[in-house]
Amino acid sequence: MEKVEVKDLLEAGVHFGHLTRKWDPNMAPYIYMERNGIHIINLYKTAAKIKETSEALHKIAASGKKILFVATKKQAKDIVAEKAGAVNMPYITERWPGGMLTNFITIRKAVKKMASIDRMKKDGTFNTLSKKERLQVDRLRAKLEKNLGSIADMTRLPGALFVVDIKREHIAIKEAQKLNIPIFAMVDTNSDPRQVDYVIPSNDDASKSIDKVLSLVTSAVADGLAERKSDKAEKEPKAEKKVAAKKKVVATEEEE
Structure with a gap:
């Protein structure tokens, strides 16, 4: 220390x-x-x-x-x-994000959404989407990353x-x-x-x-x-x- x-x-x-x-x-x-x-x-x-x-x-x-x-x-x-x-x-x-702690389950869902977009990109599902859909998904991913990226590994309430x-x-x-x-x-x-x-x-x-x-x-x-x-x-x-x-x-x- x-x-x-x-x-x-x-x-x-x-x-x-x-x-x-x-x-x-x-x-x-x-x-x-x-x-x-x-x-x-x-x-x-x-x-x-x-x-x-x-x-x-x-x-x-x-x-x-x-x-x-x-x-x-x-x-x-x-x-x-x-x-x-x-x-x-x-x-x-x-x-x-309002409810970050008191409504933690909802916040976790948003973080999981981010992870599922990443999976889509890895397994090729992302490429099967239309250009417009890909753009929407990318925008959503960027927004989630900006607001919640730094808490992606926080699986339970903080100590x-x-x-x-x-x-x-x-x-x-x-x-x-x-x-x-x-x-x-x-x-x-x-x-x-x-x-x-x-x-x-x-x-x-x-x-x-x-x-x-x-x-x-x-x-x-x-x-x-x-x-x-x-x-x-x-x-x-x-x-x-x-x-x-x-x-x-x-x-x-x-x-x-």
């Missing part, structure tokens, strides 16, 4: 909040001071919260559950796609949600709350932290700040995945030994 340095957070501008008149009073515990009409976030608290968040995400990744990353704002999209993609986690960076800008992604937050899915988020001074289980008080508008925080949390996810892999590798030889021992017992019994 990457060490959280306050100096690095400062350099990335994680401490810059919103204009004081736009603040949410529930963020008061995380605010250090006001400067030129802007709230400054207490980075020591941010560092502690990143550590806490990282430990929890590490556990979730090690347990084999997926963490769904959500960020549709321009400055966060590419960063989230890159960082979540690097640790093989699903992400939503286009519009949030957690990681959100950048909870004000913007309020629908995602509501759906996760309904299903009791833990919510992790970068929360700026204009948002209500009570909606989130794991709050990272931070500047959720600047790409440098988003990049820094996401690098730290996805590094914890990567560690969790590595731990899961090594545990599996350890268990496999043991399981094989057990099977071999059982076979040996059976063989001896048969000989007798």
